[in-house]
Amino acid sequence: MSEAPAVALRGLTKAYGDRTVLRGIDLQVARGEVLGLVGPNGAGKSTLLRTLVGLVARSGGDVSVLGMDPAPNSLEVRHRTSYLPGETGVYLQMTGAQFLAFALGFHRRIDAARRDALLAGFELPLHARVRSYSAGMKQKLALVATLAPDVDLYLLDEPDRALDASVRLFLRDALVALRAAGKTIVLSSHHLAELETLADRLEFLHDGSLIAAQRxxxxxxxxxxxxxxxxxxxxxxxxxxxxxxxxxxxxxxxxxxxxxxxxxxxxxxxxxxxxxxxxxxxxxxxxxxxxxxxxxxxxxx
Amino acid sequence: MIAGKTWREIRWMALAYLVVLELLAVPVILLWPDIYPDLQRSTLLRNPGMDWVKRIGDGVGNRDEDVAYRAWCAIMLFFRSTNLVCTAGAVLLGTGLFAREREAQTLEFLLARPVSRGRILWQKTWPTAVALVVPIFLVNASAIWWSSRIEMELPFAETMRASMHAAAFTLFFLATTTWVSVKCRVQAHVAAWVGAAAVLQIGVYLTQRIRPYSLFRLVDFDWYAPLLAGNLPLRHMFDPTAGPAFTSWLLLGASAFWFAAWRALRRLEP
Incomplete structure (x- = not known):
């Protein structure tokens, strides 16, 4: 029996009252594939990623993540995925080390080598309080917390937000290594040139709909x-x-x-x-x- | 882990709350020998327009000093301190449980961790509840020792029983605040809603004809004085067939609000 795709969406719809954010999304992501989500602000990229991890309840359609429906299996889906929110919030009163211990403590398996490599590349002052970090440093910290868990699927909402060019290159290399390890990645980004070099496939999302392949x-x-x-x-x-x-x-x-x-x-x-x-x-x-x-x-x- | 994080966030506030409770308790005990003669002479407390104030006056001015002292502790340690400080403490510690996470944009990060929302609620709630409840017992236990310094006696069992009731009232307010904290996006709004509800309840309590409809009726002198006097056995606090069971009602109300908070958290979309 063949393995279920990492992500399979059929007619996914999400509405907040009268406002429809996702309109009948059909999408499939194979295991080990890197999918780039592209679209302007408000296109529905973040809502799509939140739906995949079970943070947002869909209004209609079918969703399968790693062969599971995230609505009733949200906890198991979150055990097997790692999600970076677009609006990255980190606990300011903690030190970097405390934050990582907290964030990684929930996961079943941590790839220590990957975590150490990320920490070495990002050069974070882990003993300083997070409140003293710049926006880029906070993003780096959140990235370590997201990429260090050893899971099957990584959902990254604008992982390169607030990062300078050299760090973006380092991040791209880290994501390429993840792909080489057979992990599936779905990410959104506004740095299109870098996304193009990383992703196996791009999907354009606009006004809650995926732009058709023919177009x-x-x-x-x-x-x-x-x-x-x-x-x-x-x-x-x-x-x-x-x-x-x-x-x-x-x-x-x-x-x-x-x-x-x-x-x-x-x-x-x-x-x-x-x-x-x-x-x-x-x-x-x-x-x-x-x-x-x-x-x-x-x-x- | 969430419990540890919650404790680190609230520990200084919890300490301040304990200190305030203790600072309010000590003078009312140590000054009792000076105050008691004045209370006996006072005619103001004996002839007020309101029955409940008259009952307080009769209690604290009783010729039997032991009876008067227990009435004094009921009014000052419990009716005043725990009602005032514990309500404020429950609101202050409870508002931030979820609304602060939303304000700081950390709630989505937390909800995305592989941990159930029920567990998040539980691990945020129990350290807060412990931080609010334990000081009530500690301060009232210390009141027993302070009382011995002025050669008065506060009975241990009755004081702990009254503390238990005060703790139930505090947990009720904490549960209410937790529910509002899940529903609101801004911490100040949580404090405003719960604060407004508390002020309304106090207003109702101070209005003669509608006073029985106030929540504070469950935690006033008419309840604490018999508790400290030993006239209300444990069974009357919890068993509705034996007595008013106000403590049970408060705990039931707290459970209902925690259940509502859990349901709201399960449906919450960041």
Whole structure:
């Protein structure tokens, strides 16, 4: 008999009174997979993660986490998962060491090597009171408390919040190691470039719904034809060029028909300082999906 | 672990509460020899408009000093100190149990730990209950010793029985506050709601015709004086077939509020 998927959702709905936060989410996450949840604030990412760990009761649909329904089996689900809340609260009156002893004391198994590696990488002053920690240090502490338990599924709501770039890289390496150990990770993040390098798969959540796979594929196909060009002073592109947008540093994002290299070769040699093509960025995809959504509603981009 | 954390959070408040209770008890005992003659001479307490004040006056001004002293302790140690300080203590310690976690955004973290919500409630409640109840017995036990310093006697069994009743009243207030603490998001709101309810109850108590409807009727002089005088056996405190069983009603009320708190916590979404 095959093992149940780590997460299986069918028609998951969550409403708070008249406000529907999740609208019929269908989603499956295989064991050992890393799923990235992407979406603007208020899209429903945190509610989705809370539902998986049984903190929030669903209004409709079916939820299976590690083969269990978290509503009646919330305690067992929490024994086999580790959840990092988005609004990370840590006990300010405790020292870092006391907080970790408290947080990890509830779990059946702790991976001591992973805990020590995280602590070494994060360089936390464990004997100082948490109230003296910066926001980033508190986040690091919460991350150690979340990643050190040896469980099957890690649910991380914006784990890179308040972390600087170097720490985010360290965290990414730690999550890659978790993935290599066969653990399943579902995480949300607003650092899209890093998420793209970590996740096996991305799901875009917007206004409580997952963006359909076909729409995502269309957007990706469209992005592949994009080229980014930084023009020299005084230079201009041919009038027929479709400029998608101008970025803050003056770089133009151009939509081309067919192979972008052919289009680049057709430009005069002294037109541009730099050119990039052939790779779509997650930020672009995100923007296209959101713009498309606004266009669908008849609003301005 | 949660119990240890709760204890670390409340230990200084619990100590302050114990000290305040003791500081209120000692002078009323040590000053008794000076106060008693004044109470005997006082006609003000004997002719008030309210029956219950007259009963207090008759008690503390009794010609038999032992009777008067026990009435004095009933009014000062129990009716005044435990009602005032224990209610305030229960509200102060109880408000933070869950509302403080919500304010500090730690509740979601706590609820996400692999521990049942019933266990969270229990492990937060029992250290708080112990911190509130034990000082009542300690301070009243110390009152027995302080009484011996002025050559008066407070009987141990009766004093502990009265302390038991005061503890039941305190637990009732703690349970009420715990329930409100689960329901409210802000600690100050919990204190405001429970404080308002307590003030309303005191107002009802001080209004002659509706006084029987006040909760404080269960913990006033008319209850503590017979307890300290040895006129109310243990069975009358707990068995409804033998007596008013006010202690049982208070414990039953406390249990009902803890049950309500447990149900509210089970449904709570951070």
């Amino acid at each position: 995502l594929a269309d957007a990706r196909a469209r992005l592949r034809r994009w080229t980014r060009v930084r023009l020299r002073a005084g230079a201009a592109l041919p009038p027929s060029t479709h400029v998608e947008r101008r970025e803050r540093d003056g770089t133009l994002v151009v939509e081309t028909e067919g192979d972008p290299l052919v289009w680049i070769r057709s430009l005069p040699a002294d037109t541009f300082d730099a050119v990039e093509c052939g790779t779509s960025r997650l930020e672009d995809l995100y923007r296209v999906l959101l713009y498309a959504d606004r266009d669908d509603r008849g609003g301005a981009p």
